[in-house]
Amino acid sequence: MIRVALLVAAKDLRIERRSRVLLWQVLPFGVMALVLSGLALGPTHAGHSSAGPGLFYLVMLLVALLMINRSQVIEGSPGTRASVATLGLDPAGVFLGKALALAVELWLTGLVLLGGSVLVLHTALVGTLSALPSVVVTLAALAGAGTLYGALSGGGQGPATLLPVLALPAFAPLLIAGERSFSAALHGGALWQWWLISLVALVAYLGVGILLYGVLEES
Amino acid sequence: MVALRDAVVLVGGFPLLSGVNLELSSRSLNVVTGANGAGKTSLLRLLGGLVTLTSGTGVVSGVDLRGDLRELRRRVGWLGHEGSFYDDLSASENLVFAAKALARPTADVPSALERVGLSARTSTPARQLSAGQRRRLGLAWLLLRRPELWLLDEPYASLDDDGRTFFDQLIGDVVAGGATVVVSAHDPLRSSALAPRTITLAGGLVVSDRS
Numbered sequence: 001m002i003r004v005a006l007l008v009a010a011k012d013l014r015i016e017r018r019s020r021v022l023l024w025q026v027l028p029f030g031v032m033a034l035v036l037s038g039l040a041l042g043p044t045h046a047g048h049s050s051a052g053p054g055l056f057y058l059v060m061l062l063v064a065l066l067m068i069n070r071s072q073v074i075e076g077s078p079g080t081r082a083s084v085a086t087l088g089l090d091p092a093g094v095f096l097g098k099a100l101a102l103a104v105e106l107w108l109t110g111l112v113l114l115g116g117s118v119l120v121l122h123t124a125l126v127g128t129l130s131a132l133p134s135v136v137v138t139l140a141a142l143a144g145a146g147t148l149y150g151a152l153s154g155g156g157q158g159p160a161t162l163l164p165v166l167a168l169p170a171f172a173p174l175l176i177a178g179e180r181s182f183s184a185a186l187h188g189g190a191l192w193q194w195w196l197i198s199l200v201a202l203v204a205y206l207g208v209g210i211l212l213y214g215v216l217e218e219s
Numbered sequence: 220m221v222a223l224r225d226a227v228v229l230v231g232g233f234p235l236l237s238g239v240n241l242e243l244s245s246r247s248l249n250v251v252t253g254a255n256g257a258g259k260t261s262l263l264r265l266l267g268g269l270v271t272l273t274s275g276t277g278v279v280s281g282v283d284l285r286g287d288l289r290e291l292r293r294r295v296g297w298l299g300h301e302g303s304f305y306d307d308l309s310a311s312e313n314l315v316f317a318a319k320a321l322a323r324p325t326a327d328v329p330s331a332l333e334r335v336g337l338s339a340r341t342s343t344p345a346r347q348l349s350a351g352q353r354r355r356l357g358l359a360w361l362l363l364r365r366p367e368l369w370l371l372d373e374p375y376a377s378l379d380d381d382g383r384t385f386f387d388q389l390i391g392d393v394v395a396g397g398a399t400v401v402v403s404a405h406d407p408l409r410s411s412a413l414a415p416r417t418i419t420l421a422g423g424l425v426v427s428d429r430s
Contacts, residue, residue: 007319011305018307018344074307079299082269083360087320088293218288 001093001210008089008097013104015074022067022105030063030113038120052121053131053182056113057175060139063109064102064171065164068146071102072153091214095147099209103143110139124186131185134195138178141198144205145170151216174201220245220368220399221266225275226284228265228423235261237423238275243401243416248394251403253420259403262420263370266401267295280367296366298357300373306346310337310356313345317360331359336385350377358389369393369400 016022037055075081114135117123149167181194221243228236236258243249251259264270266279268288277284282291297303304313314328332338335355340348348356354374361369371390375383390400402415419427 004320007316011308011316014312015305015307074305079303080305082264082267082297082299083303083357085269086267086292086295086297086364086366087317088289089320214289 001090001096004090004093005096005100008094009100009104012071012074012098012101016070016101016105021070022109026063026066026070026105027109027112029066030059030109031116033059033062034113034116035120041121050183050187052117052123053179053186055121056117056123056182057138057178059113060106060110060142060178061171061175063113064106064139064142064146065167067102067105067109068150068167069163071098071147072150091217092210094217095151095209095213096206099140099144099147099206102147103140106139106143107136110135127186130191131182134178134181134185134191134198137195137202138174138181138198141174141202141205142171144202144209145174148205148209148213148216151213170205174198177201220247221277221279221401223265223275223277226265226272226277227274228261228270229273230270234423235270236265239420239423239425241418241425241428243399245399246394246397247399248390248415249399249401250415250417251401251420252405252417257420258423259420260372261423263297263372263401263403266368267297267370268292269297294366295368295370296361296364298354298361298369298371298374300376303353303357303360304345307344309342309344310348310359311341313356314359314363318363321364323363327363331362332356334362335359335389351379351382354378354382354386358386365398367398369398371400371402373403373405375404 034055037059041051041055075084114128114132118125118128145167149163149170153163153166177194177197180189181191181198183189184191184194221241223239223241226236226239226241227234239258239262251262253259261270265272265277265284268279268282268284268291271288272284279291280294282288282294284291305316308316310332311328314331315325318325318328329338329341332341335358337352337355337359340352345353345356354377374386378386390402394400416428416430418425
């Protein structure tokens, strides 16, 4: 399972490196969304910093939806699906590999957007850095849930609105836990409790994905 | 190798196959012909475990079609008329991925590409290959896999004369090597030396079967 996961993750990341969709489409979209969010809040710095964590996660969520769709579309052509199906890959390994590749892409995007939130939304640098562990775990959980719901919504073949509608109940707790732990890192409060919720969600989504991804692929 | 009895495949209530009875022996070359929508691709997909049997019975390569289709898929090789690989990866990278997935030595990749005449295109992304070269890459993928049952869906589409001759020769070699090949095609194979069994479908049923 781990061998297949690493193989699939390396393949997905290589495809992203070649296609440069992350670099030229997703990242600029995320940066634009963050800048526009800052502008929409008004020019005063103080107002920005309190809204920073929520805006960061909102933009990450939008970015994640694009990347989840992209992750599924690269497997989407009927010929590719058939050929890869005949390789007999362990579906649990495929799930873990796709989730890992998506997590790496989200981490890279998140790093850029955290820098953006310091510059544009004026979140404190030290607080933002101390939020990093919770951001890493929350984005990993988002990747796990996104991979699962990406397959559930038709593997890139379904209507574009289906994924956000289906995934909303799974993403909402992550959004709340992520925002709370980021806010706690900036302004003090219950950082570890919210961080723990993200960690439990990560384990739960990975567990469900390992068990169910094969069924979703077959259906 | 293949035994189907009253095989029916329904997708969304629409019958793709309406009760196919068919037996194919090992080490044989079989051509499935018929008009568009006759069920050629559906039959190949059923044999590859890529669609599920709605009713009837079937055994392919020793695997029950109502059993573990994943096990069946490991034993078959599929070449579709669409692209069969990742467009953003090069020809070589696609084959290396397949080799690693199958736990085969990646050292076999250059020889597979050479066999299909793509040695000069190893680092070309699959999306930049011509239709004929994509078919050849699909064949290299199968050569690397060495499956028991080769399922080739319209392999001659978009191929020039050289490509068709190459395909005929390769199919002959594969059958001589002990594999079973099922080809879907609008026209019979050009090479009479291959002497395939020809199965004609219409409306999801076998209407003619001649050797």
